[in-house]
Amino acid sequence: MIDTNRLAAWMDEQGLPGKGAPLEAKFLSGGTQNEIYRLRRDDFTCVIRIPPAGAPADRDNGIMREWRIIQALDGTDVPHTTAVAACSDTAVLGRSFYLMGFVDGWSPMDHRDGWPAPFDTDLEARAGLAYQLAEGIALLSKVEWKAKGLHDLGRPDGFHDRQVDRWTRFFERIKRREIDGMDVATKWLQNHRPLDYIPGLMHGDYQFANVMFEHGAPAKLAALVDWEMGTVGDPKLDLAWMVQGWPEDMNSPDAAEASYVDLRGMPNRAQLVEHYAKVSGRQVDDLDYYLVLAKWKLAVVLEQGYQRAGDDVKLQSFGPVVENLMRSAAELAESTEYSS
Missing domain, CATH: 3.90.1200.10 (Aminoglycoside phosphotransferase (APH), C-terminal lobe)
Structure with missing residues (x-):
């Protein structure tokens, strides 16, 4: 489970919306390589993608690689999730992670x-x-x-x-x-x-x-x-x-x-x-x-x-x-x- 207190503090440092408000995290999906949680803080909603604790060490590099792609898609015609913020400092949550916009849609x-x-x-x-x-x-x-x-x-x-x-x-x-x-x-x-x-x-x-x-x-x-x-x-x-x-x-x-x-x-x-x-x-x-x-x-x-x-x-x-x-x-x- 995500340490919402540590994550909220980091989000405050990044200047993200909802500073000081409680942060709620709801597990959406995940397996051995990544976990995805929906985050809510007042009116601000986003998604965190993070490797689980037991994932191979190179998944941290993989997460940051994914982040580069998502960032690069901003401003293109490719349908994509919005790049919100990323963290490569494993001292925050134990693994590298990134935040992306929540997609109001459905998956096959x-x-x-x-x-x-x-x-x-x-x-x-x-x-x-x-x-x-x-x-x-x-x-x-x-x-x-x-x-x-x-x-x-x-x-x-x-x-x-x-x-x-x-x-x-x-x-x-x-x-x-x-x-x-x-x-x-x-x-x-x-x-x-x-x-x-x-x-x-x-x-x-x-x-x-x-x-x-x-x-x-x-x-x-x-x-x-x-x-x-x-x-x-x-x-x-x-x-x-x-x-x-x-x-x-x-x-x-x-x-x-x-x-x-x-x-x-x-x-x-x-x-x-x-x-x-x-x-x-x-x-x-x-x-x-x-x-x-x-x-x-x-x-x-x-x-x-x-x-x-x-x-x-x-x-x-x-x-x-x-x-x-x-x-x-x-x-x-x-x-x-x-x-x-």
Whole structure:
């Protein structure tokens, strides 16, 4: 739990609203990496994001990295939470933390059993959720990251070289089984790196789980959230990460099972990609490369969870998912028109 007395004193030092008034903290969400609390003080409301006491030490650096991104988004067209204040002095609350504006909206993660009204029955309105999702990263890709002081956030030079090499080494460290298709997909990725890579700001784990929407219709993004994987890299990997499992027939029963949310009634992959290209101004002719990379990388990431599953039924379920993803990556690599 947050030490509200120490936090209130620090907030007073920063000149934030509500000086002298009691500070209330309500836990919203969190896990092993971060915790989020809503803070209220008189009429002032914001949110604190802070690693729990037991989180790895490097999460303090990660929190400040997230803060830099949120600050950089101020003044851009990207829907985002407002940057309020940050603290790297662990003497205050034991960990680094930052405060951001409270978003009056809703998260798809809170509606896994069905979309909220009117998106539960109005399929035309539901389609807007997907287009807005695609638009979020399209706008993000247009941020002038150097002008925003993010020149040292990532290492864009050699980004694609490092993606394959880094995650291959990671897999070798955790490897306990062979995964069908991995050798094929890995070799293909090594031989088909993009020729016109344009660096940009990327989210790193872009999906419905990491955005919030404003209440009501038409669909409108309220904020992109959870910047743990944010970096300067290739924004088209965000796009591929978003659509790698997106079905083509959006009215089929498969669309209801392709994700943790019901995708029926939404635009298909081609329509989403077209919208991204229109808003971002980036060409998407080589999207197959990014789809192979997204499937391959996600398979490696989930394999770690599967290897640690033990008696955890959810993590055990990653096993066949990893196999399907890697097989799909290899099949796409072999079938794409520039696979020679």
